[in-house]
Amino acid sequence: MILWLAAITGVIVSKFQLARFRSDRGNSEKVCATGLWQYSRHPDDFAHWVIWIAYFLFALGSPWGWITFYCPLLVLHSMTKSTGIPASEARCLKSFGDEYRRYQIATSAFIPGRPRPATASAIVFAKRAFLNKRRQAPDLPEAK
Numbered sequence: 001m002i003l004w005l006a007a008i009t010g011v012i013v014s015k016f017q018l019a020r021f022r023s024d025r026g027n028s029e030k031v032c033a034t035g036l037w038q039y040s041r042h043p044d045d046f047a048h049w050v051i052w053i054a055y056f057l058f059a060l061g062s063p064w065g066w067i068t069f070y071c072p073l074l075v076l077h078s079m080t081k082s083t084g085i086p087a088s089e090a091r092c093l094k095s096f097g098d099e100y101r102r103y104q105i106a107t108s109a110f111i112p113g114r115p116r117p118a119t120a121s122a123i124v125f126a127k128r129a130f131l132n133k134r135r136q137a138p139d140l141p142e143a144k
Helices: 002-023 043-059 065-082 085-096 098-106 118-136
Strands: none
Touching: 002 043, 043 065, 065 085, 085 098
């Protein structure tokens, strides 16, 4: 019950924080990286998944409850591989560009964790940008 309440609270808090961030007109072109959003790019999705884990734990009290083990796994797969996070990430990259790329480098995609320091994020971002430019560069003839 405590896990379920914590997860419901996580969903509510993350949605509230995002709504409050977006309500400020000065943030219309910015990425929300405050509150729970500094620890995970999708804290609401993570909290929804934890709700499914709590449902599984509730079901274990029933004789055949163990059979519901697949439910949180199915939800996790759906969120991280098909419908949830990939679509959201693509939409955010299109809307926010490099700012969102830096956010991706600094912040865990799903499971909340400590954000990377800004300097480490900048180094990774610069390396990725450099490697992408090298891949796109035309083949030059070798010097003799």
